[in-house]
Amino acid sequence: MAELTTLARPYAKAVFGAAQDQNAVDPWDQALAFAAQVAADQEVKNILATPGLSEARKAELFAECFEEPLPEALRNFLLILAENKRLALLPEISSLFRLYRADFERTVNLKVSTAFEMTEEQQQKLIDALSKKLERKVALESTVDQSLIGGVVVDTGDLVIDASVKGKLAKMAKALGS
Incomplete structure (x- = not known):
């Protein structure tokens, strides 16, 4: 668990900073919470572990789980996570994001x-x-x-x-x- 937190922390800090800059902390929080649920699903875990799929394709498949088209920033974030083989960290990233938000909002x-x-x-x-x-x-x-x-x-x-x-x-x- 500590290792996951260590790996997720730089992504969570970066995405929280971007959300603050965009004045979009709440939408990012909601999107990350949903993405965390998707990443925790066993079928999605199996897809992410498929060796024949490119990382870009995994990010596309992940983005298709959302009901509405994703904002470009979120799509890019998912692509970065996929390229670094870090999509599985989304639950931890979402959790850290919530902690940063709570600290920011006191x-x-x-x-x-x-x-x-x-x-x-x-x-x-x-x-x-x-x-x-x-x-x-x-x-x-x-x-x-x-x-x-x-x-x-x-x-x-x-x-x-x-x-x-x-x-x-x-x-x-x-x-x-x-």
């Missing part, structure tokens, strides 16, 4: 698990507190996990805050066991 998507359904007021208080702490706009995805017993678990991808009763009990059991 946003963060949080997954919050609670033992009980949170009210709108509780969600808003949590959003306000985390926005202040993280200095970012917060988008909240809330789920209920009754095994937590009480409290909350906040997951940003990079950071996990476990303020659940289950988490505290696990820490206490570990401390008592050692």
Whole structure:
């Protein structure tokens, strides 16, 4: 996984910079997300692995998966990826692009698990507190996990805050066991 990220990073940075220059971050984000889904499809993986097809033809076949004709910049990007045998990196490129976008827009998507359904007021208080702490706009995805017993678990991808009763009990059991 780390190797894929390393290979995908220069492409993601370049395409994000181009999207910013074109004031087209959202369209690029959507196009890359779709391209990532296409690249992850097993039949497409088989086509990309076909040794008899030229890299240009692979890029053309890939572009044909889109419902509408592709903008020239995106077509060129796919061709560059194909020529470098990097079309399979599209899921990772899309993921990195989203991270660069979130950093640029100063946003963060949080997954919050609670033992009980949170009210709108509780969600808003949590959003306000985390926005202040993280200095970012917060988008909240809330789920209920009754095994937590009480409290909350906040997951940003990079950071996990476990303020659940289950988490505290696990820490206490570990401390008592050692």
